[in-house]
Amino acid sequence: MSTSGNNLQPTPHIALLPSAGMGHLTPFIRLVALLTSNNVKVTFITPHPTVSISESESFSQLFSTFPQITRKQLHLLPLEDSSSKSEDPFYYHFELIRRSSHLLSPLLASLSPPLSALVTDMSLTSTVIPITDALQIPNYIFFTSSAKMLSLFISFHTLVDPKAKDFVEISGIEPIPRSWIPPPLLEDTNNLMKIYFTQSGKKMKESSGILVNTYESIDGESLAALNKGLVLKGLPPVIAIGPLPPFKFEKSQPLAWLDDQPAKSVLYVSFGSRTAISREQIRELGDGLVRSGKRFLWVVKDKKVDQEDEVELVDLIGHGLMERVKERGMVVKNWLNQEEVLSHPAVGWFLSHCGWNSITEALWHGVPMLLWPQHGDQKINADLVERIGVGMWVKNWGLGGDPLVVVKGKEIAETTAKMTGNEFLRLRSAQVKDEARMAVGEGGSSYERLNDLIESWKSSA
Ligand code: UDP
Numbered sequence: 302m303s304t305s306g307n308n309l310q311p312t313p314h315i316a317l318l319p320s321a322g323m324g325h326l327t328p329f330i331r332l333v334a335l336l337t338s339n340n341v342k343v344t345f346i347t348p349h350p351t352v353s354i355s356e357s358e359s360f361s362q363l364f365s366t367f368p369q370i371t372r373k374q375l376h377l378l379p380l381e382d383s384s385s386k387s388e389d390p391f392y393y394h395f396e397l398i399r400r401s402s403h404l405l406s407p408l409l410a411s412l413s414p415p416l417s418a419l420v421t422d423m424s425l426t427s428t429v430i431p432i433t434d435a436l437q438i439p440n441y442i443f444f445t446s447s448a449k450m451l452s453l454f455i456s457f458h459t460l461v462d463p464k465a466k467d468f469v470e471i472s473g474i475e476p477i478p479r480s481w482i483p484p485p486l487l488e489d490t491n492n493l494m495k496i497y498f499t500q501s502g503k504k505m506k507e508s509s510g511i512l513v514n515t516y517e518s519i520d521g522e523s524l525a526a527l528n529k530g531l532v533l534k535g536l537p538p539v540i541a542i543g544p545l546p547p548f549k550f551e552k553s554q555p556l557a558w559l560d561d562q563p564a565k566s567v568l569y570v571s572f573g574s575r576t577a578i579s580r581e582q583i584r585e586l587g588d589g590l591v592r593s594g595k596r597f598l599w600v601v602k603d604k605k606v607d608q609e610d611e612v613e614l615v616d617l618i619g620h621g622l623m624e625r626v627k628e629r630g631m632v633v634k635n636w637l638n639q640e641e642v643l644s645h646p647a648v649g650w651f652l653s654h655c656g657w658n659s660i661t662e663a664l665w666h667g668v669p670m671l672l673w674p675q676h677g678d679q680k681i682n683a684d685l686v687e688r689i690g691v692g693m694w695v696k697n698w699g700l701g702g703d704p705l706v707v708v709k710g711k712e713i714a715e716t717t718a719k720m721t722g723n724e725f726l727r728l729r730s731a732q733v734k735d736e737a738r739m740a741v742g743e744g745g746s747s748y749e750r751l752n753d754l755i756e757s758w759k760s761s762a
């Protein structure tokens with residue numbers, strides 16, 4: 302047992318292992334920072350190399366802000382069979398980390414003081430649990446999407462031919478339309494997403510607990526169904542600890558243009574860290590933004606992985622559009638600190654691809670959303686946001702990356718006007734912002750859950 306500083310409370314030692322991509326890394330970093338501020342000794346195991354530059358920069362920022370965190374690198378082994386390399390680079394990296402998981406055994410065993418628990422990303426569940434079991438270390442899974450999505454994740458392996466029905470039925474959960482299920486999961490052939498969903502989803506039952514970056518007031522139904530054993534019997538506790546607040550150190554260079562805009566006048570447009578939009582859709586989107594007459598801050602992405610994104614901004618959107626944008630808008634191609642953008646007083650709305658982190662950040666800052674889900678869990682996320690009354694989802698807008706289905710600028714402009722004119726969305730977002738802060742504030746539901754967890758780690762330290 303180790304003890305902290307001047308009191309004799311035992312200090313738990315927790316190791317954490319994230320997976321690939323900012324959508325998985327960001328919540329891990331927030332959890333690491335939060336545990337460290339709660340006097341937990343943290344070892345952060347960082348897979349090496351990372352897929353994107355954003356990930357490696359985030360690691361550097363975290364470790365320079367919190368020198369007390371121990372860093373251990375997990376050096377990923379190359380795959381002998383690289384046939385799946387053509388699939389999504391982030392899912393490919395999930396697979397690399399999964400296949401390198403055995404390297405964790407000596408690493409975990411060597412840590413001192415001995416670990417109270419390991420917290421792992423959900424995509425690594427099936428390969429890491431056998432290792433922590435052998436070492437007798439409690440294993441917690443951190444699920445980085447909503448509790449509703451968790452219900453699908455843990456039940457997926459039990460579904461019989463889900464593509465054959467219009468709705469996917471999961472006990473305890475409202476039926477999910479088939480079109481909201483990530484398409485790779487409905488394919489007949491195997492693919493990396495289906496493999497990790499099936500194998501890790503099945504193994505979740507054997508973890509010591511499942512942490513979720515969500516909270517009661519937005520995801521209460523699914524949380525209750527999961528914890529009452531309605532979704533799957535014998536599940537460990539599902540512990541809602543979100544929305545994990547952004548940490549101050551995430552701040553970067555401020556965007557001067559925003560400072561010059563009136564309060565709540567700007568529509569912020571971003572499709573997250575790994576979603577590329579087709580050239581044609583980019584141009585229609587730009588046209589729509591200009592036509593809407595609103596001020597806007599637009600982040601354009603041409604490639605899934607940042608280091609491959611080499612096209613000049615002006616070549617991407619064209620000279621004509623570039624000039625029109627300048628009248629009321631700002632367009633960038635580089636990484637902007639989204640947390641900082643959403644917290645800026647000039648930002649009034651968010652056109653989002655509905656990544657779960659983007660959503661929790663918008664809720665945290667009380668910014669109403671125009672929802673344009675693209676991949677993976679994003680339609681399920683969009684539905685959740687629409688239900689709580691802080692977003693508008695036009696369901697027939699297709700995927701922005703699909704060159705065959707392009708939403709025209711005129712329609713984007715009209716929808717934008719409708720959304721930004723909706724006073725109810727704005728009022729409701731302000732309420733939801735308060736609820737989000739209450740959940741993680743002293744005495745709030747997520748605050749209490751995390752506290753209980755840390756206490757339980759202390760008593761076993
Ligand atoms: N993000 C950012 N700047 C960008 C794009 C993304 O800070 O230009 C952050 C965003 O705030 C969020 C994360 O990266 O925390 C992206 O995660 P999300 O779940 O929203 O979507 P994903 O990128 O995984 O699709």
Ligand code: UDP
Nearest residue numbers: 388389392483484485575576675676677678
């Ligand atoms: N994808 C993404 N962000 C996500 C999830 C998926 O960019 O959060 C991309 C990724 O390239 C993946 C592809 O979308 O391989 C498939 O995702 P989706 O589940 O939507 O299937 P698709 O519609 O492309 O068939």
